[in-house]
Amino acid sequence: PCWSSSNGSIRNEKTLAMIKPDGLFGNYTVRIKNVILESGFIIFKEKVVQLDEDSAASFYAEHSTRSFFSSLVKYMTSGPVLVMVLEKENAVADWRTLIGPTDARKAKISHPHSIRALCGLDSEKNCVHGSDSTQSAEREISFFFKEVSTGGVVTEHDEL
Numbered sequence: 071p072c073w074s075s076s077n078g079s080i081r082n083e084k085t086l087a088m089i090k091p092d093g094l095f096g097n098y099t100v101r102i103k104n105v106i107l108e109s110g111f112i113i114f115k116e117k118v119v120q121l122d123e124d125s126a127a128s129f130y131a132e133h134s135t136r137s138f139f140s141s142l143v144k145y146m147t148s149g150p151v152l153v154m155v156l157e158k159e160n161a162v163a164d165w166r167t168l169i170g171p172t173d174a175r176k177a178k179i180s181h182p183h184s185i186r187a188l189c190g191l192d193s194e195k196n197c198v199h200g201s202d203s204t205q206s207a208e209r210e211i212s213f214f215f216k217e218v219s220t221g222g223v224v225t226e227h228d229e230l
């Protein structure tokens with residue numbers, strides 16, 4: 071079952087958030103985590119990962135034909151990333167809203183309080199990632215955390 075509240079949103083939805091190498095190198099982790107916690111998310115799981123070329127390419131497989139793909143893989147493997155499973159009502163959409171538009175230059179103008187406006191540089195180096203749909207969240211969470219269940223079903227050790 072999906073656990074819906076009265077307004078139809080999914081309670082305890084999960085999404086995948088990532089602080090990309092520029093975010094970690096720039097020491098933005100604490101500020102980003104404060105935004106996460108102040109916005110009512112639970113950090114359900116987290117770990118630091120160094121992606122290799124194959125895993126970065128696989129994570130961004132949907133962009134494999136784009137001109138920026140090899141540059142993206144190089145960026146994503148340039149240092150460690152911090153991946154987090156965030157949980158709250160409407161986690162997917164709310165985390166996307168908090169991070170702001172893909173192009174950090176545009177974010178600084180149109181969404182000055184977004185995380186990408188805070189720590190991103192341009193359309194590639196935008197310091198954070200967020201799943202763009204519940205389907206992506208499911209794929210991306212199991213990409214990094216095989217043990218986490220994402221469906222609306224509450225499993226034995228999923229919740230307190």
Ligand code: IDP
Nearest residue numbers: 133138142171172193194195196198199200202
């Ligand atoms: P999103 O991260 O906001 O969902 P996507 O279009 O899914 O944006 O792109 C994935 C990642 O690929 C972006 O976060 C960014 O790092 C990189 N990227 C997207 N568009 C461009 C571009 O036009 N040039 C260079 N890198 C890009």
